[in-house]
Amino acid sequence: MEKNDVASFFYYMWNCWCEQECETAFTRSGCGWRHLWNKWCQYSSKHQGFGAAEEFFANLSEDNQDLLVKRALELYDRRKTR
Numbered sequence: 001m002e003k004n005d006v007a008s009f010f011y012y013m014w015n016c017w018c019e020q021e022c023e024t025a026f027t028r029s030g031c032g033w034r035h036l037w038n039k040w041c042q043y044s045s046k047h048q049g050f051g052a053a054e055e056f057f058a059n060l061s062e063d064n065q066d067l068l069v070k071r072a073l074e075l076y077d078r079r080k081t082r
Contacts, residue, residue: 004078005069011079012072013053025071029064036064 019037026033039059043052057065075082 005073007078008076009057009069009072010053012076016075017053021071025068026064029067031064036060 017040022037022040023033026036029036040052040056043056046052047055057068060068
């Protein structure tokens with residue numbers, strides 16, 4: 001397998017995701033990055049480590065999902081950072 005967007009996404013979320021990354025990923029989001037960061041904080045508190053990334057992603061609009069995956073692929077190629 002040459003490319004795996006799913007693996008890249010998860011390694012990005014596990015290793016890089018933070019408030020600054022949220023701002024970078026969602027600068028062009030219609031609802032604003034700070035709103036999405038607050039959502040992330042809610043999911044993170046609810047799940048306490050496991051499942052937050054999945055619920056966060058599932059509840060994003062398709063446009064915001066695309067922005068997040070695009071950013072993940074800019075920084076990760078599976079386990080490797082670019």
